Amino acid sequence: MAKKTIREAINEALRQEMARDPDIIIIGEDVSGGAGGSGEEDAYGGVMGVTKGLIGEFGRERVIDTPISESAIMGAAAGAATTGLRPVAELMFVDFVGVCFDQIMNQAAKFRYMFGGKARTPMVLRTMIGAGFRAAAQHSQSLYHLFTAVPGLKCVMPSNAYDAKGLMIQAIRDDDPVIFFEHKALYDIADEVPDEAYTIPFGEANFTREGDDVTIVAFSRMVHIANEVADKLAREGVSVEVLDPRTSSPLDSDSILESVEKTGRLVIVDESAARCGLAGDIAGMVAQEGFEFLRGPIRQVTVPHTPVPFAPTLEDAYIPSPAKVEAAVRQLLDSKRRRMSA
Amino acid sequence: MTFSESQLLDAYRRMRTIRDFEERIHTENTTGDIPGFVHLYAGQEAIATGVCIHLSEKDYIGSTHRGHGHCIAKLCDVKGMMKEIFGKQGGLCAGKGGSMHIADLSQGMLGANAIVGGNPPLAVGAALTAKTKKTRHCAVSFTGDGGSNQGTTFEAMNLAVVLQLPVLFMIENNGYGEGTGADYAVGSKDIAGRAAGFGMPAVRVDGTDFFAVAEAAGEAIERARNGGGPSAIEAVAMRFYGHYEGDPQSYRSAEELKRIREDSDCLRIFRARVTAEGMLREAQLDAIDAEVAELIDEAVAEARAADYPPVSELTTDVYVSY
Ligand SMILES: Cc1ncc(C[n+]2csc(CCOP(=O)(O)OP(=O)(O)O)c2C)c(N)n1
Ligand SMILES: [Mg+2]
Numbered sequence: 001m002a003k004k005t006i007r008e009a010i011n012e013a014l015r016q017e018m019a020r021d022p023d024i025i026i027i028g029e030d031v032s033g034g035a036g037g038s039g040e041e042d043a044y045g046g047v048m049g050v051t052k053g054l055i056g057e058f059g060r061e062r063v064i065d066t067p068i069s070e071s072a073i074m075g076a077a078a079g080a081a082t083t084g085l086r087p088v089a090e091l092m093f094v095d096f097v098g099v100c101f102d103q104i105m106n107q108a109a110k111f112r113y114m115f116g117g118k119a120r121t122p123m124v125l126r127t128m129i130g131a132g133f134r135a136a137a138q139h140s141q142s143l144y145h146l147f148t149a150v151p152g153l154k155c156v157m158p159s160n161a162y163d164a165k166g167l168m169i170q171a172i173r174d175d176d177p178v179i180f181f182e183h184k185a186l187y188d189i190a191d192e193v194p195d196e197a198y199t200i201p202f203g204e205a206n207f208t209r210e211g212d213d214v215t216i217v218a219f220s221r222m223v224h225i226a227n228e229v230a231d232k233l234a235r236e237g238v239s240v241e242v243l244d245p246r247t248s249s250p251l252d253s254d255s256i257l258e259s260v261e262k263t264g265r266l267v268i269v270d271e272s273a274a275r276c277g278l279a280g281d282i283a284g285m286v287a288q289e290g291f292e293f294l295r296g297p298i299r300q301v302t303v304p305h306t307p308v309p310f311a312p313t314l315e316d317a318y319i320p321s322p323a324k325v326e327a328a329v330r331q332l333l334d335s336k337r338r339r340m341s342a
Numbered sequence: 343m344t345f346s347e348s349q350l351l352d353a354y355r356r357m358r359t360i361r362d363f364e365e366r367i368h369t370e371n372t373t374g375d376i377p378g379f380v381h382l383y384a385g386q387e388a389i390a391t392g393v394c395i396h397l398s399e400k401d402y403i404g405s406t407h408r409g410h411g412h413c414i415a416k417l418c419d420v421k422g423m424m425k426e427i428f429g430k431q432g433g434l435c436a437g438k439g440g441s442m443h444i445a446d447l448s449q450g451m452l453g454a455n456a457i458v459g460g461n462p463p464l465a466v467g468a469a470l471t472a473k474t475k476k477t478r479h480c481a482v483s484f485t486g487d488g489g490s491n492q493g494t495t496f497e498a499m500n501l502a503v504v505l506q507l508p509v510l511f512m513i514e515n516n517g518y519g520e521g522t523g524a525d526y527a528v529g530s531k532d533i534a535g536r537a538a539g540f541g542m543p544a545v546r547v548d549g550t551d552f553f554a555v556a557e558a559a560g561e562a563i564e565r566a567r568n569g570g571g572p573s574a575i576e577a578v579a580m581r582f583y584g585h586y587e588g589d590p591q592s593y594r595s596a597e598e599l600k601r602i603r604e605d606s607d608c609l610r611i612f613r614a615r616v617t618a619e620g621m622l623r624e625a626q627l628d629a630i631d632a633e634v635a636e637l638i639d640e641a642v643a644e645a646r647a648a649d650y651p652p653v654s655e656l657t658t659d660v661y662v663s664y
Contacts, residue, residue, distance in 0.1 A: 029520065034593035036523020043521040043593035067491035067527040068458050068519050099459060099494060134378030134429070136440045138456035306660050310440030311429035312377050313650040 004193040006186050009161040010050050010126075013168035014088065016197045018058050021086065024172060026051055027064040027073060028090030028126075035065040047092055048128065048187055070100035074125065078108035078177070081123035086172060091127040094143045094181065101146075108177040109152030120175040124168075129157070130183040130221055130271065131308045131319050140308035140315075142220070145272040147179045148248040148281070154202055155249040157181040159223035161191040163246055166200030173199065183221045203250035207259075211239035214329050215259040217282055218244060218269040222320060226269055229325045240329065248278055256282065257290045264295035265332040269320050274305040296335045299328040343557045350622055353395050353552060355630050357387040357609055359420060360411040362638045364583075367410070367427065370642060371587045377429045380441045383411030385550075385582040388608035389514050390415035392555025392577075393482055396563045402450045402468035402481045404461030407442050408581075409454025412484050418446040424641035430648035437651040438659065458519075459492025461485065462511065466498045469509035469572075480508040480566040488519020490533050499540040499574070508566035510559065511537060511574040514549060516581045521593035537574030549579030550608040553615070580606055 004012065018024045032055040033044030045052025055063040066073050070091060077089035091097060097104070104125065111119035129142040148155045154176055158164040164182075171178040208223055209230040218226040223244045230240035241259050245252050260266050266286055270279035279300040286298060301320045309315050345353070364384040370376055383390070386408075394403065394415035405412040413423055418434060426433030427441045434446050445453035452468060455461045465483035472479040485495055490513045502509050513533050517524050530536055537544040543562070547554040555577055562573035580602040584591045591599070616622040 030522055033521035034523075036526025037518065037521065037593035038523075038595040038598045039591070039593045043590075047520070065522055065526070067522075067529075068488040069491050069493060071493050096457065098457065099492065134440065136378060136443055136456065137438075138442070138460075139379075304657055306657055309438045309656060310378065310435075310443070311437035311651045313429075313653060314438065314656045317653045317656050 001192045001194050003190045004161050005188050005190045006158065006161045006164045006182070007048065007050050007188065009165040009193045010168050010182065011052065011054070012193070013165045013172070013197070014051065014054060015057065017169055017172045018054065018062065020197070023084065024086045024088065025062045025064060025080070026054060026088050026090070027066060027077060029066055029068055029073070029092055031090055032060070032063050032065050046090065048184065050126070050182070050187070051090070070096055071103055074100045075103035075107060077123045077125070078103055078121055081108070081121045081177070082111060082119050086122045088124045088126060088172065091125055093139050094127040094129050095138050095141050097143060097146070104147070104153070104177070105150050109150050112176065113152060121177050122175045124171045124178045124180055126180045126182065128184050129181045130185050131303070131315060132185050134310060134312060134315060136310040137307040142271040144179070144181050144219070144248055145277045145281070148278065152177065153249060154178045154247065155181070156202065156247045157183070157220040158246065159186065159220050159244050160189060161193050163200060163206065165193050166198050167246065169197055170199040170202060174202070181220065185221050200246070202247045203252050205243050205245045205252040205255040207241065208244050209240060209242040211241035211263065213239045213263055214265040214267060214332055215241045215243060215256070215263045216267045216269060216325065216329070217256055218242065219248065219278060220271065222269040222271055225320060225322050225325055228322050229329060232326065233329060238329070238333065251282070253285055253289065256286065257293070260286055260290050261293045264293055266294070267299045267301060267325065267328045267332065269301045269325055271303055271320065274302045277302060296332045299332060301325050301328050343560050345556070347622065349395065350616055351626060351630065353391050353556070354612060354622070354627060355634065356391045356394070356415050357552070357612065358630055358634045359637070360384070360387045360390065360414045361609055362634050363410060363414060363420065366638050366642060368583060368587065375646070376427060378440050380427065380587045381408040381585065382581065382583040382587065383408050385602065385606065385608070386514055386516060386579045387411055388552040388555055388612065389512065389549045389577045389579055390484070392552050393510070393512055393559040395556055396560050397450065397482065399448065399450045400477065400479045402452050402465065402479070404452045404465040404468070404481070404483045405454045406458070406461065406484055406486060406489065407454065407456050408486070409442070409444055413444050413446070413451055413454070416449050416451045418444065418449050418451050420637060421641045421644055422446070424645040425648050428645040428648070429650060430645055431651050432648050436655065438655070458489045459485070459494035462495045462498035465509050466502050466507060469502065469507035470505065472508050473505070478567045480510065480563055482510045482512055484512045484514060486519060487513065487515040487517070487524035487528060487533060488522070490536070491527055499537060499542070499572070502572035503541040506569070506571035509572045510562045510566060511572065512559070513537070513574060513576045515576050515578045518585065518593065520585045523593075534574060534576035537576070542572045542574055544574035544576070546576040546578065549577030550606045550611055552608060552612050579608065
């Protein structure tokens with residue numbers, strides 16, 4: 001086993017699956033790069049280099065550069081998936097879903113149910129999320145909550161390289177449309193990743209820290225912030241459990257409820273949205289299913305209800321920080337102490 | 343079409359300001375003090391200028407991720423632009439937008455736009471306002487060869503023809519959308535011809551020739567103001583720098599890059615023509631060069647000295663009222 005970055009882990013998953021199954025194609029803007037230019041082929045391999053090298057191995061017929069036409073890319077992937085291919089389509093930044101949501105939300109997501117169970121649409125949509133790159137309002141959002149709200153779509157957001165490979169292979173082999181969210185700040189995070197192909201089932205949370213005092217649920221990059229806070233508080237004797245659901249649809253509600261039953265306290269850290277986001281969704285589920293476990297209010301640490309700002313001072317304040325998560329945990333623990341002394 | 347001496351001096355100043363602004367950002371960016379992504383317009387100055395020379399601040403333009411040149415040609419405040427690009431207070435968008443979102447509605451600048459194909463429908467909207475209010479103003483949508491393939495662009499063109507709106511679709515063909523060649527991505531290889539298919543006059547011009555652009559744009563804008571409906575122009579000019587600053591550009595050859603700088607420098611072409619034909623004197627142009635250099639120096643110094651916005655501004659401006 002070797003250390004591999006998330007970028008390498010996803011690339012390896014794509015390569016191994018494409019070698020196994022000739023029906024798998026990659027389609028998107030600059031997934032190779034250099035088509036029609038005076039220079040080299042594979043000039044980009046995706047803007048973050050995730051699909052680099054695949055055109056050399058699998059050729060132009062299976063690694064397809066497209067015009068800037070996201071509706072056509074997403075729709076072509078959905079149509080090809082329903083008729084015999086297994087496309088992995090790329091939506092460079094999730095923000096660009098604004099120009100192509102119909103093909104995902106009304107088409108790909110609906111076919112199976114709307115056609116009475118007859119259709120299957122085995123496509124993967126790879127897309128990039130996340131603030132922190134000073135990329136401003138139209139290149140920094142984490143819109144996975146929009147997709148999670150759509151029945152028929154499975155939503156995956158790996159936080160580490162091991163999960164990224166196993167979840168990508170699972171996504172490719174899945175017969176439903178899967179949206180695979182890659183956080184731009186995580187591509188260089190490295191972990192031990194097995195060389196052989198393996199899958200991680202959807203809807204199974206990963207406990208990245210075990211603890212008894214407080215549960216933190218976090219997705220994608222926020223898992224690392226939660227871990228940092230857990231490690232810091234552990235040195236003070238506070239035992240924090242961190243749970244990374246890894247997929248928001250399906251959601252491993254059982255694991256979340258089990259953890260809250262044990263700790264009695266829940267903090268949710270979420271980069272998607274302050275309103276109608278994943279934090280609110282999970283808080284609602286726990287309030288309904290696990291109210292009797294709770295020893296204090298559920299705390300949500302989210303981005304504010306604003307677009308993502310450009311200026312460094314503002315963007316840093318926008319992203320949920322370890323300090324904010326720590327404060328939320330301490331508030332919950334303080335309310336315990338207050339009650340015990342009362 | 344003839345241009346007065348003052349119009350030519352004005353055009354040269356706009357082009358020179360764009361070039362110096364972009365070359366300065368190219369070097370400032372290496373210090374790491376400019377946040378985020380910048381996409382430079384150097385090489386395409388004659389296009390923005392040849393169009394905007396015909397517009398007043400009451401006419402609107404919509405721009406792209408490569409928007410600095412459009413802003414300067416539309417006479418946005420250069421110092422406010424520089425501050426915005428550095429993410430500082432006093433920036434044209436208060437530091438909240440950055441390079442890809444510079445806007446100045448008081449100058450008729452509807453915003454740079456980080457969504458490819460984001461602005462053509464918006465320009466159509468500005469043209470709808472002009473037509474409804476009978477102002478004789480018009481709108482221009484700047485779009486790239488890459489953006490010309492976006493569905494929003496096609497829809498905007500068709501709607502503009504259906505409603506006979508005063509809008510010019512200015513398609514800047516610089517040969518590439520990111521690392522993908524226009525010859526590959528534009529199926530018909532004829533952007534102007536495709537626009538004509540929607541039912542509007544469309545021409546292809548040399549985008550390194552200010553006079554060619556200005557003439558075609560002047561005609562289209564005149565037609566729009568007179569109720570003649572939309573037009574399209576495909577202007578061809580290559581960008582001098584990468585898609586974004588830091589782009590290794592391996593999709594294009596070193597020879598191609600060298601050729602662009604040597605043979606397709608719109609500023610050099612302009613200078614040669616106006617001096618050879620006795621329209622302007624070298625000394626007049628040199629004086630503008632010196633003034634522009636000073637302006638850019640001041641803009642950078644002021645942007646560097648300015649403060650970042652305070653955190654209290656994070657939650658303002660989401661709604662008009664709270
Ligand atoms: C909807 C959307 N798709 C993709 C992108 C990523 N992107 C930014 S600029 C660009 C290339 C644009 O090419 P073109 O329109 O020719 O403009 P140029 O960069 O050449 O000025 C791409 C693909 C985007 N910003 N928005
Ligand atoms: Mg282009």
